[in-house]
Amino acid sequence: MTSHAERVELDPECPARGVREAAEKVKGGGEVVLEFGGVLRMDAAAAKALEELAGVAEGCEGRIVLRGVKIGIYRVLKQLRLERRVTIVCE
Amino acid sequence: MAQNHAELDRDRIEYLDGLVGQAGIAAAVFTQYTQEDVDRIVKAIVLAGLEQAQALAQLAIEETRLGLFEDKVIKNMVALEFVYDYVRDKPSVGVIREYPERGLAEVAEPVGVILSLTPVTNPTSTVLFKCIMAIKTRNAVVFAAHPKAWRCCQETVRIMYEAAVKHGAPEGVFGCVEAPTIPDNVYLMHHPEIRLIDATGGPGAVKAAYSSGKPALGVGAGNTPVYLEKTAQVDMAVVDIITSKTFDNGTICASEQTVVIDDEIYDVVLEKFAELGSHICSEQETATLGRVVINAETGAMQPMAVGQKALDIARFCGLRVAAETKLLIAPIAGVGREYPLSVEKLFPVLAVYRAKSTEEALRVCIDVNHAGGLGHTAVIFSRNEEIIGQFSEAINAGRIIVNSPGSIGALGGVYNDMVPTFSFGCGTGGGNSTTDNVNMYHYLNLKRVARRTQAHMWFRIPNQIYFNRNAVENLRQFASRSTVIVTNPQLEQMGHVELVRRAIPANTPIRVLSIPDAEPELRVVLEGVEALRMQEADQIIALGGGSVIDAAKLMKLMYLCPEADLEELAAPFLDIRKRVVRFPAGNGKTVRLIAIPTTSGTGSEVTPFAVLIDRARGRKVTLADYSLSPDVAIVDPQFVMSxxxxxxxxxxxxxxxxxxxxxxxxxxxxxxxxxxxxxxxxxxxxxxxxxxxxxxxxxxxxxxxxxxxxxxxxxxxxxxxxxxxxxxxxxxxxxxxxxxxxxxxxxxxxxxxxxxxxxxxxxxxxxxxxxxxxxxxxxxxxxxxxxxxxxxxxxxxxxxxxxxxxxxxxxxxxxxxxxxxxxxxxxxxxxxxxxxxxxxxxxxxxxxxxxxxxxxxxxxxxxxxxxxxxxxxxxx
CATH class of the missing domain: 1.20.1090.10 (Dehydroquinate synthase-like - alpha domain)
Structure with missing residues (x-):
């Protein structure tokens, strides 16, 4: 992880909002760290937003890093094949 | 995206991909839900459905022009209430079953996105049923309804979806294809995100589902034979058959098609049918019906007749029937192409056959079963359990309904305790993977958690072991009506046999059987058995080394169980508890085997083993079973001093x-x-x-x-x-x-x-x-x-x-x-x-x-x- 990474703390009640915000930050090709620590469950909106964010990052050689991903959420990412499009950091 | 399909344009493909994509996200997100979550959502969608049961029935009638409004309402209610009653208390998330004594547990895993094909005959009820199953099991569904019933299905899906999402279900959990076509279905069946196809529809759709290479649940066509046996309660049977066959104008594929009636009650049964509003067709009327409602070329029913009332069908055919006629009864003399009405008829036309004997009745029922109804449903009315048993054996049907209506009986939960369903598995007979009433468990991958178990062990030895010098004196305590001493000539010469004789209670008839001092062969064992028989022995004393004691063990076995096949009993095994061959239990006769070893090595006096020489094949076989162990061992050193x-x-x-x-x-x-x-x-x-x-x-x-x-x-x-x-x-x-x-x-x-x-x-x-x-x-x-x-x-x-x-x-x-x-x-x-x-x-x-x-x-x-x-x- 580089020191220039932008960090986004996700709101456990509405993780999709933070994920959408991250799309703006990654557009320049940088790195965005999404803090999932407080998120207990990923809803469909957040999953969709993360799919889109991954697409944006791939388009501008940006990097999405997910931290604090709980195992249930990791299963969701895996099922959507999203885990290969982002970097998941274990604590 | 699935493999491109030439018959679909880009917009259509994008539309279908979108439906599946949303469902994919929903299915993934759904994996995080708890049992409480899904139970809450299931209850919410059931309540929403109940509120709309009549409206949905009306929509189905208007769109399909099949069946009866009143019955469609009942079907919707059954699909909601009865299915909910079945699933409500059943766990479907996490550990759903545990067998602690076996160290096993079953953990539920959703299957993912399901493509569900639904029929024209039961459109809204089937959708309601599948929505409940999907939510209960945390799966997402893309519905592809029958093209002639998609609007009422889409409305059903909308009602279910809105209630589900309102109560927390993931967005996209249900989707419904608008104006579906066969190319749509083919595309979806091959879509990589579709994990399971649940095809409740005609044989073509089911076959396509199974041919897609995806895991599939399918149902088969029916042609339900009914055996109305002479001991049946005729009043009940006739009412049940009419209720069932006219239910929703006969659109349920489990409904009765041909009733085979015993000669003794045939006339009474037909009178009863007529009395209760059925029209009994003449020979000519039957022929006319057959020509009109069945396609002569294909032998299949004409679509225009499906789900229509009896009066309307009579009108098409030009039959004059009473205004209150609810069912047309067509007597037939056989099954097959010459008898067009012997096939499936999803409308209120019922074939009847007069059988001269039980054998003939069963044969005709089998013929009907094989004429397009394998694996589906069969019905018997009888009070003769033996005949019910014969019928159940003879007919290949996933559901054999006894003394109750076929269609409503097969649905389960109303007339019997079968699992409520709107999808009948027909097994291999119907080209399906199951004969079950399809239910929530078919929407789950069950993970078996198997904990290490420790097999129970044992320590088994003879009841009594006497040892040290003069232990042989203990023979005095064993009363016997007749004793055979098995030994070898050398031991006789050495005086050991005499030592034993002296220790046996006086007046006990004794016979000494001297056998060669070598591992025993079958001939020696059989000669010994003959001696035991002649002596009517109740006690065998084996005096010798391992070979003599082994021979005596086998003699005892063959004496008590003459039918024992030593060759078979010597079959190899890995675990004595799971061995293929079981040793015979004997005939209740008991014979005491006392072993007195004259060598200090084999330990045969306490072991469950016996070696037999198979001269014919030039090999030794070892028999092992605790029933071979001697009852008493006498370990007296005076027999080994020399x-x-x-x-x-x-x-x-x-x-x-x-x-x-x-x-x-x-x-x-x-x-x-x-x-x-x-x-x-x-x-x-x-x-x-x-x-x-x-x-x-x-x-x-x-x-x-x-x-x-x-x-x-x-x-x-x-x-x-x-x-x-x-x-x-x-x-x-x-x-x-x-x-x-x-x-x-x-x-x-x-x-x-x-x-x-x-x-x-x-x-x-x-x-x-x-x-x-x-x-x-x-x-x-x-x-x-x-x-x-x-x-x-x-x-x-x-x-x-x-x-x-x-x-x-x-x-x-x-x-x-x-x-x-x-x-x-x-x-x-x-x-x-x-x-x-x-x-x-x-x-x-x-x-x-x-x-x-x-x-x-x-x-x-x-x-x-x-x-x-x-x-x-x-x-x-």
């Missing part, structure tokens, strides 16, 4: 090998260890004395006891690779069993003490312990050594010293066998050893190459400490 030195050494080493192998067996237990360790200690201490001072009665007695104690250990823990190799070498080169054991023993000790190339599967072993057990033996013998490896070395050396002290040959070469001959024999020896069941309890699973190498070592006979190395691998 054993020759060589026999003392051979049998003594056999005893030591039994104990050492039982000690490290994968079946060893604290019970067998106690005996094995004690026997090892006694053998090391007293065998040299008994060998060097044959008249030392204390040593003789201790070795006699040691052999029995070692046998108690190996009777329950079994032996190992040493015995497998010794059996091979002994049989091939005529080397006595104890001697062959001694030739292998030090090499096998070193082999078992090393890191195995292959471990032996054994749930009762928590670690590899053979080397530690050997070290424990070394400690017990006071051999010294600091580390486990040193202690093992000391045990191997002590064993070699003992072998030398009792003048055992130290190599196979010494037995006069040429090296070339031995090398040539190795493949055969290895095969023989590998076929031998003895090694299956060895702690280390022998490789064929390792068996060969052990044989070579035994041939060369170098001291083990000089040969430990490459083959054994590293020290543990």
């Amino acid at each position: 054993m020759p030195k060589r026999l003392t050494a051979d049998t003594g080493i056999d005893c030591l090998t039994h104990a050492l192998e039982a000690g490290v067996s994968i079946h060893a237990s604290p019970y067998t260890d106690t005996n094995a360790m004690q026997a090892i200690r006694m053998a090391f201490q007293y065998l040299p004395v008994a060998y060097e001072k044959p008249m030392d009665e204390a040593a003789r007695s201790m070795m006699h006891n040691a052999a029995c104690i070692a046998a108690m250990a190996f009777s329950n823990a079994s032996v190992g690779v040493n015995h497998a190799l010794a059996h091979a070498v002994g049989a091939r080169f005529g080397i006595s069993h104890g001697r062959a054991n001694g030739l292998m023993l030090p090499h096998v000790l070193a082999y078992n003490a090393a890191v195995p190339a292959k471990f032996m599967p054994s749930p009762n072993q928590r670690a590899y312990t053979a080397h530690k057990k050997y070290a424990m033996v070394a400690d017990l013998l006071g051999l010294g050594g600091e580390t486990i490896a040193e202690k093992v070395d000391k045990l191997v050396a002590a064993t070699e010293e003992l072998l030398e002290r009792v003048e055992m040959p130290r190599s196979i070469r010494e037995m006069g066998i040429g090296e070339e001959e031995f090398e040539r024999a190795i493949p055969e020896l290895v095969k023989y050893a590998f076929d031998d069941p003895s090694w299956r309890s060895n702690p280390r699973m022998p490789l064929v190459s390792e068996l060969a190498e052990l044989l070579r070592k035994a041939y060369r006979g170098r001291r083990v400490r000089e040969t430990v190395g490459a083959m054994e691998g590293a020290r543990v």
